[in-house]
Amino acid sequence: xxxxxxxxxxxxxxxxxxxxxxxxxxxxxxxxxxxxxxxxxxxxxxxxxxxxxxxxxxxxxxxxxxxxxxxxxxxxxxxxxxxxxxxxxxxxxxxxxxxxxxxxxxxxxxxxxxxxxxxxxxxxxxxxxxxxxxxxxxxxxxxxxxxxxxxxxxxxxxxxxxxxxxxxxxxxxxxxxxxxxxxxxxxxxxxxxxxxxxxxxxxxxxxxxxxxxxxxxxxxxxxxxxxxxxxxxxxxxxxxxxxxxxxxxxxxxxxxxxxxxxxxxxxxxxxxxxxxxxxxxxxxxxxxxxxxxxxxxxxxxxxxxxxxxxxxxxxxxxxxxxxxxxxxxxxxxxxxxxxxxxxxxxxxxxxxxxxxxxxxxxxxxxxxxxxxxxxxxxxxxxxxxxxxxxxxxxxxxxxxxxxxxxxxxxxxxxxxxxxxxxxxxxxxxxxxxxxxxxxxxxxxxxxxxxxxxxxxxxxxxxxxxxxxxxxxxx
Numbered sequence: 346x347x348x349x350x351x352x353x354x355x356x357x358x359x360x361x362x363x364x365x366x367x368x369x370x371x372x373x374x375x376x377x378x379x380x381x382x383x384x385x386x387x388x389x390x391x392x393x394x395x396x397x398x399x400x401x402x403x404x405x406x407x408x409x410x411x412x413x414x415x416x417x418x419x420x421x422x423x424x425x426x427x428x429x430x431x432x433x434x435x436x437x438x439x440x441x442x443x444x445x446x447x448x449x450x451x452x453x454x455x456x457x458x459x460x461x462x463x464x465x466x467x468x469x470x471x472x473x474x475x476x477x478x479x480x481x482x483x484x485x486x487x488x489x490x491x492x493x494x495x496x497x498x499x500x501x502x503x504x505x506x507x508x509x510x511x512x513x514x515x516x517x518x519x520x521x522x523x524x525x526x527x528x529x530x531x532x533x534x535x536x537x538x539x540x541x542x543x544x545x546x547x548x549x550x551x552x553x554x555x556x557x558x559x560x561x562x563x564x565x566x567x568x569x570x571x572x573x574x575x576x577x578x579x580x581x582x583x584x585x586x587x588x589x590x591x592x593x594x595x596x597x598x599x600x601x602x603x604x605x606x607x608x609x610x611x612x613x614x615x616x617x618x619x620x621x622x623x624x625x626x627x628x629x630x631x632x633x634x635x636x637x638x639x640x641x642x643x644x645x646x647x648x649x650x651x652x653x654x655x656x657x658x659x660x661x662x663x664x665x666x667x668x669x670x671x672x673x674x675x676x677x678x679x680x681x682x683x684x685x686x687x688x689x690x691x692x693x694x695x696x697x698x699x700x701x702x703x704x705x706x707x708x709x710x711x712x713x714x715x716x717x718x719x720x721x722x723x724x725x726x727x728x729x730x731x732x733x734x735x736x737x738x739x740x741x742x743x744x745x746x747x748x749x750x751x752x753x754x755x756x757x758x759x760x761x762x763x764x765x766x767x768x769x770x771x772x773x774x775x776x777x778x779x780x781x782x783x784x785x786x787x788x789x790x791x792x793x794x795x796x797x798x799x800x801x802x803x804x805x806x807x808x809x810x811x812x813x814x815x816x817x818x819x
Contacts (some may be wrong), residue, residue: 377417420453
């Protein structure tokens, strides 16, 4: 009898321990969910678009960067976050839903705090408050730019839309307005558009709107509503900093530029860039530079600058000479590379007249050469070889067969075009912006890939520029 009782007691203990193990087994380690997989962001322009399935979806460059150090959200099952941003006043509202919440080893992410680091004062607490903003702040943009300087306006027709399906084909007037930092209106406007900038521009950070050296250039679309009232909508902006240049000059540096997603690929970005160049030329600044341009912007910039250079008479002669050189049969690499560079006089003329700095001019120079090689297929081998030499020189600090040497153009009294000097560069002076593999075979493979990519970039830009010139001629 005593043995049966002890056996029953033992079986009961085993059963309890087994149940404990099963309960522990259910509480698995929290793997978290990536922010990009549970957050959807819409850009809406009216109350009606709030629940419309065709509302414009924004695709941030890196949502994960705004959350946990590993980009994940922890402590939730079935998490779904929907965010709406008003394209009228740029206020935002977030709807957060989930099946359950518990700490499973990595804490519970404070979602409200994380979202406030992105949206700050523009994040409202309720749906009703967000929808009310469409009525209360419908004039937000016009009010905050009213004291700005209108620099240029241009009519645009069609393709004006916020949703994926609704398009207004009527004409509208688009203008660029300059706002100076250091006043309340500029600060108010910028504080509302910086969240979109953080979401859409990789590596961006807010500018100091109290520093009067900052200038904001905003692109606004003006239309007349059914009541005859002028409606002003912000569709993009650029932030520039004005640096002092000795002795009595200034330099303009473009730090941020963004056309909001619904309005991209419609010509507004190019229009804004044209205005920025107009300002640089009209005010005769030393030059116009861009801080770490992204690939898409650099493509637009190079297309525009190439068009401007094709119309710039002072350099046409030197372009023709470079093209003629490549048409003189097969050239040795050492012979043709130095003579492909534009003379210092041309570089200086372009900087003074067009405000295109040397680095950007050299990017466009290769496109100008490519366009001039007509028919290009006949001279493609020569063209690729000079691109190859240039890429190797930029990456390794040397041209083919001249290890450790650089080529520089220097003035010469006997030859007003240019002459060349050779010098051996110190190790810390080599231009090496790409991390190269130490293995010789892998290094050559990397270089060939970079060369091919550059040639394809040049081809694409040349095609677009040529097409634009053809359309203008018609």
